[in-house]
Amino acid sequence: MKRPSGAGHMYDFHNFALTPEQDLVVNIVILSSLVFAILKGEKKIRHSNPLLILALVTVFCIAGRILLQPLPNIQPVTVTIILVGIYYRSPWAIAVSGVVALSTNLIFLGHGPWTVFQVIGWSVVGIAGSVFADKLLVDGKIALNRLMVLSVVSAFAFDWIVSASILLNHDFSTFYPYLVNGLLFDVFHALGNAAFVILLANPLGEIMSRHRTTNRGRAVSEVVTN
Numbered sequence: 001m002k003r004p005s006g007a008g009h010m011y012d013f014h015n016f017a018l019t020p021e022q023d024l025v026v027n028i029v030i031l032s033s034l035v036f037a038i039l040k041g042e043k044k045i046r047h048s049n050p051l052l053i054l055a056l057v058t059v060f061c062i063a064g065r066i067l068l069q070p071l072p073n074i075q076p077v078t079v080t081i082i083l084v085g086i087y088y089r090s091p092w093a094i095a096v097s098g099v100v101a102l103s104t105n106l107i108f109l110g111h112g113p114w115t116v117f118q119v120i121g122w123s124v125v126g127i128a129g130s131v132f133a134d135k136l137l138v139d140g141k142i143a144l145n146r147l148m149v150l151s152v153v154s155a156f157a158f159d160w161i162v163s164a165s166i167l168l169n170h171d172f173s174t175f176y177p178y179l180v181n182g183l184l185f186d187v188f189h190a191l192g193n194a195a196f197v198i199l200l201a202n203p204l205g206e207i208m209s210r211h212r213t214t215n216r217g218r219a220v221s222e223v224v225t226n
Contacts, residue, residue: 050211
C-alpha cells in the first residue's frame with residue numbers, strides 16, 4: 001500500500017472533530033489568552049491612549065461573544081459595555097454596542113431585525129453605566145456590589161428589549177408567553193454577568209481608568225483634538 005504524501009499526512013492529522021465540550025474548552029483558552037495579552041500589553045503603553053483601549057475592548061467583546069456562543073446566553077459583552085459607559089460615557093458605549101452587535105451577527109451569529117434591538121439593548125446598558133458612574137466609582141475604584149446589581153438588572157433589561165423584536169411580526173398576546181419561556185436564559189445571562197463582574201471588572205476597570213481624561217463627558221475628545 002502506498003504511503004500517503006507528507007501534505008496528505010498532515011491533512012489527515014488535523015482532520016478530526018472536537019466534542020462540544022472540548023470545543024468550548026479550546027474557546028475559553030483562546031479568550032483567556034486574549035485577556036492575558038491585553039492586560040500585559042497595556043502595561044507597555046507609555047502614554048494614555050483611550051482610542052486604542054476602546055478598540056481592544058471592542059475586539060474582546062466580539063471574540064467573547066463568538067467564542068462563548070455554545071454557552072446559553074453567557075458572554076462578556078454586557079458587563080464590558082457597562083464599564084465603557086462608566087469610564088468613557090454613553091456615546092462610546094453606544095458606538096461599541098453597534099460595532100459588536102453588527103460585526104458578530106454578520107460574521108457568525110446571523111443578521112436580521114433583531115440586530116437593531118441588540119444595539120438598542122446594549123446602548124441602554126451603556127447609558128445606565130454612564131448615568132450611574134458616580135455611584136459605581138468610589139474613590140476611583142469600582143464598587144463591585146453595585147456593579148453586580150446593575151449587571152444583573154441589565155441582563156433582564158437587555159434580553160427583554162431584544163425579545164421585543166418579535167413584535168415586528170407578532171402581537172402582544174405572543175410577547176408575554178415568549179418572555180416567560182425565555183426566563184431561564186435571562187437567569188443564565190444574569191449569572192454570567194455576575195461572574196464576569198468578579199473576573200473582569202477590576203482588571204478592565206484599571207486599564208480604562210489609566211486611559212481616560214478626568215473631565216466628565218470628554219473621555220476621548222482630547223485625544224482627537226491633540
